[in-house]
Amino acid sequence: MTRTTIDLWVGFFVAMGLAALLFLALxxxxxxxxxxxxxxxxxxxxxxxxxxKVRAPVKSAGVVVGRVSDIRFDSEAYQAVVKMQLDTxxxxxxxxxxxINTSGLLGEQYIGLDAGGDIDMLKSGxxxxxxxxAVVLEKLISQFMFSKAAEDSSGSGNQ
Amino acid sequence: xGKLDKAGAAASRFLQVLxxxxxxxIFRLGxxxxxxxxxxxxxxxxxxxxxxxxxxIYFTGVLSLIxxxxxxxxxxxxxxxxxxxxxxxxxxxxxxxxxVALSLVRELGPVVAALLFASRAGSxxxxxxxxxxxxxxxxxxxxxxxxxxxxxxxxxxxxxxVSMPILAALFSAMGIFGGYLVGVQLIGVxxxxxxxxxxxxxxxxxxxxxxVIKSFVFGIIVSWVAVFEGYDADxxxxxxxxxxxxxxxxxxxxxxxxxxxLTAFMFTGA
Numbered sequence: 001m002t003r004t005t006i007d008l009w010v011g012f013f014v015a016m017g018l019a020a021l022l023f024l025a026l027x028x029x030x031x032x033x034x035x036x037x038x039x040x041x042x043x044x045x046x047x048x049x050x051x052x053k054v055r056a057p058v059k060s061a062g063v064v065v066g067r068v069s070d071i072r073f074d075s076e077a078y079q080a081v082v083k084m085q086l087d088t089x090x091x092x093x094x095x096x097x098x099x100i101n102t103s104g105l106l107g108e109q110y111i112g113l114d115a116g117g118d119i120d121m122l123k124s125g126x127x128x129x130x131x132x133x134a135v136v137l138e139k140l141i142s143q144f145m146f147s148k149a150a151e152d153s154s155g156s157g158n159q
Numbered sequence: 160x161g162k163l164d165k166a167g168a169a170a171s172r173f174l175q176v177l178x179x180x181x182x183x184x185i186f187r188l189g190x191x192x193x194x195x196x197x198x199x200x201x202x203x204x205x206x207x208x209x210x211x212x213x214x215x216i217y218f219t220g221v222l223s224l225i226x227x228x229x230x231x232x233x234x235x236x237x238x239x240x241x242x243x244x245x246x247x248x249x250x251x252x253x254x255x256x257x258x259v260a261l262s263l264v265r266e267l268g269p270v271v272a273a274l275l276f277a278s279r280a281g282s283x284x285x286x287x288x289x290x291x292x293x294x295x296x297x298x299x300x301x302x303x304x305x306x307x308x309x310x311x312x313x314x315x316x317x318x319x320x321v322s323m324p325i326l327a328a329l330f331s332a333m334g335i336f337g338g339y340l341v342g343v344q345l346i347g348v349x350x351x352x353x354x355x356x357x358x359x360x361x362x363x364x365x366x367x368x369x370x371v372i373k374s375f376v377f378g379i380i381v382s383w384v385a386v387f388e389g390y391d392a393d394x395x396x397x398x399x400x401x402x403x404x405x406x407x408x409x410x411x412x413x414x415x416x417x418x419x420x421l422t423a424f425m426f427t428g429a
Contacts, residue, residue: 003210006210006213006214007210010217010221012221013217013220013221013322013325014216016224017325017328017329020329020331021367021371023332024328024331024332024367027354027358028264028367029358029362029363029366029367
């Protein structure tokens with residue numbers, strides 16, 4: 001095996017490795033979609049964010065328009081402050097309503113934006129106050145159970 | 160009294176053997192660490208005369224391509240079948256892409272590729288260096304004022320370190336292709352959700368980059384063990400065969416132990 005043949009094969013080998021890495025990064029991973037385009041930041045305050053995590057998608061009408069970039073706790077208001085980066089292509093009115101939703105019954109949680117009717121648009125750094133917290137399944141079930149129990153006892157009392 | 164003496168003698172002999180074994184192991188570990196540093200100190204030649212290292216990349220990397228690619232394909236295909244069987248019970252077969260991609264990129268790609276690499280290339284390196292030592296080629300080099308660590312060991316070490324991440328990336332890519340073949344083409348999982356769910360949940364930094372770091376660390380471990388066992392082999396036919404066995408056993412165990420430690424660092428918390 002001459003030296004140039006070895007060089008050729010090693011070059012081929014390294015190129016294949018780079019191609020595999022590129023395939024993993026672009027086709028398998030989310031490198032291409034994660035930081036494309038410019039973004040602006042807005043914040044929203046929630047009483048309870050449930051299982052929301054950093055990098056969770058922000059959706060409006062089901063379309064991903066941004067991502068959650070930071071979650072912290074406001075120790076004065078005792079509320080969670082969620083910071084999100086929205087794509088500059090999408091503008092939302094100032095009275096946009098922010099909710100935390102779950103995709104599917106056990107799926108991951110995401111932020112939903114419901115556009116309002118205001119003429120002014122949200123700017124970078126704005127804080128949204130109109131929010132709806134995450135639905136905690138256990139609370140929902142216990143509420144349902146208690147109301148059912150109350151219904152039953154009042155029903156039997158009437159008879 | 161005689162019985163007690165006998166028992167005492169046996170116990171002290173046992174302690175002697177135990178102590179001897181432990182100190183021997185510690186001496187070997189110390190030598191291995193010193194050898195590791197020596198490789199780095201003597202690596203200048205391996206980079207200045209790059210064709211030496213390229214030749215080793217050819218032997219350890221290019222010639223391992225077939226086994227890595229075929230194994231990757233079959234591991235991916237098995238993951239596709241098994242994953243589908245489990246996921247369909249929960250009615251979430253669209254998550255097959257996530258399952259195949261994450262298990263390959265995070266764990267199976269680096270680990271299985273490193274295990275194959277240790278048995279395919281590591282044992283060959285050990286046998287080659289061990290035989291060089293047995294036939295006194297290393298001593299001959301020293302006589303000619305050629306440093307055998309710089310001329311023989313370092314190029315083989317760096318060749319292995321360079322080849323390993325490339326082989327692991329190829330293994331993962333091939334495995335995902337295998338999972339795609341079985342999941343989408345054979346069983347009929349929806350192609351769009353297979354890829355889109357995969358892309359939505361595989362993170363470049365957290366999953367892919369950590370996988371590459373893992374395979375790089377495994378490359379260092381396998382190459383280090385292989386060149387050390389070869390260099391430290393008894394210069395006999397039996398010694399070389401024992402060293403080759405030790406390379407495969409030690410590096411496989413070290414890979415699995417290092418994988419646990421790295422995973423604990425990379426994927427716990429947050």
